Amino acid sequence: MTVFQLLLIAVIAIGAIFALRLLSGDRSLAVKRMLAILFAVCAVLAILFPQLLTWVANLFGIGRGADLLLYVFVLASLVFALISVRTRARQDARVTELARSVALMEARLSERQDEGR
Structure with missing residues (x-):
């Protein structure tokens, strides 16, 4: 794992934490939190396994x-x-x-x- 990958993962984790804390007071709070967590997990997986992203793209014909x-x-x-x-x-x-x-x-x-x- 490169330093850049570690930095990206840290930024995504901090962003997800802020998103979870700042997304309050709305009826769809649970949905927003789940989407924030899903985004963070997908982003970390794309950083750690870029070939996985290419594989998913190929599934869609990209x-x-x-x-x-x-x-x-x-x-x-x-x-x-x-x-x-x-x-x-x-x-x-x-x-x-x-x-x-x-x-x-x-x-x-x-x-x-x-x-x-």
Whole structure:
């Protein structure tokens, strides 16, 4: 095992630990944690046994393991982008709803103050 492989495994282990600690407060917490652990295990296996990655790539009709990694990365990036867009849209809708509520409450308070004068 090379120093670079040890460094990569350490970085992945630290990333997985942070992911497990930071992924809280969501309904799908268990799924996120399982995916984080699965990612870490797959990454460590790919680092320790690069020929295994090429073997898996060949099962899918892909010539090299590096190509498989690229394809998986592109797909993961697209999924992440879609999830981010949906999350941002939900947050924007929530902020709009809250702003409307605050504006209506301020208008009601203003009306009551005007009536009291």
